[in-house]
Amino acid sequence: MIKTVIFDMDGVVVNTEPIGYHANQLLYKSLNINVSDDVYHTFIGNSDKNIIQKLKNLYPIALSQEELLEENYRYFFDAFDTNEDLAMLPGVKDLIVDLYNNGMKLILASSASKRKIEKVFDRFDLHQYFDYKISGEDFEFSKPHPAIFQEAAAKSGFTKEECIIIEDSTNGIKAAKAAGIYCIGYAGEAAMGQDTFLADKVITDFKELNFETIRNIK
Structure with missing residues (x-):
């Protein structure tokens, strides 16, 4: 039982995936990187810190892992707090x-x-x-x-x-x-x-x- x-x-x-997707696209644009949907879909179900680690491994990003994680949160929470639907x-x-x-x-x-x-x-x-x-x-x-x-x-x-x-x-x-x-x-x-x-x-x-x-x- x-x-x-x-x-x-x-x-x-x-x-929250659509919110996260929108927020992440804004983040990627700010970083001047292009993350394809095929790559993005492999991130789903991963923790934020592991996604950030994968981004750092895949793309030339000057920010540290901690800085990138905070940027990720900033974009996400802005989208979350302003989404009324x-x-x-x-x-x-x-x-x-x-x-x-x-x-x-x-x-x-x-x-x-x-x-x-x-x-x-x-x-x-x-x-x-x-x-x-x-x-x-x-x-x-x-x-x-x-x-x-x-x-x-x-x-x-x-x-x-x-x-x-x-x-x-x-x-x-x-x-x-x-x-x-x-x-x-x-x-x-x-x-x-x-x-x-x-x-x-x-x-x-x-x-x-x-x-x-x-x-x-x-």
């Missing part, structure tokens, strides 16, 4: 509330920085529902490395067989499978070049899930 649901954030709880993905809040009200333990395990996670949780009043919020900035390796999901399962207090993960990105799903945890792949309309074929189950609408269907996943 499933006792813990581990959520990714971007592309699952809220779709940002909303949670359809049906996910209802699912979160349903799981919470039925005693399911909820954990966020996102590659996003703690600052981004707090921004999203503040904006959509999510703090009360989650037992833990785990950020990828605390790990040396990003998804598809399984470390963040291994930590989430350990914090749950249950076995990994009693946990499931909801993910949308190729890297995230690979990380879930590498951790040995059942993974539901969310293939929403906003998916940006991501492949969910490795997931144990794929959904296109959060209405396909509720406490009963998740609790009895085998």
Whole structure:
């Protein structure tokens, strides 16, 4: 019986990818570099610090890694704070509330920085529902490395067989499978070049899930 649901954030709880894409394009323009969409899509699911490291390895950027990370945050938070249309993905809040009200333990395990996670949780009043919020900035390796999901399962207090993960990105799903945890792949309309074929189950609408269907996943 499933006792813990581990959520990714971007592309699952809220779709900040368009905001991030727009902000990053402005950042890349300021740096006078051209990052193709094919390269950009490989970044999805990685932590901010690992993306910055990849940018430094791929392109001639004079800024230090720390300076580049701060620039990245500056562009992102400006776009986030001024975007009035940002909303949670359809049906996910209802699912979160349903799981919470039925005693399911909820954990966020996102590659996003703690600052981004707090921004999203503040904006959509999510703090009360989650037992833990785990950020990828605390790990040396990003998804598809399984470390963040291994930590989430350990914090749950249950076995990994009693946990499931909801993910949308190729890297995230690979990380879930590498951790040995059942993974539901969310293939929403906003998916940006991501492949969910490795997931144990794929959904296109959060209405396909509720406490009963998740609790009895085998």
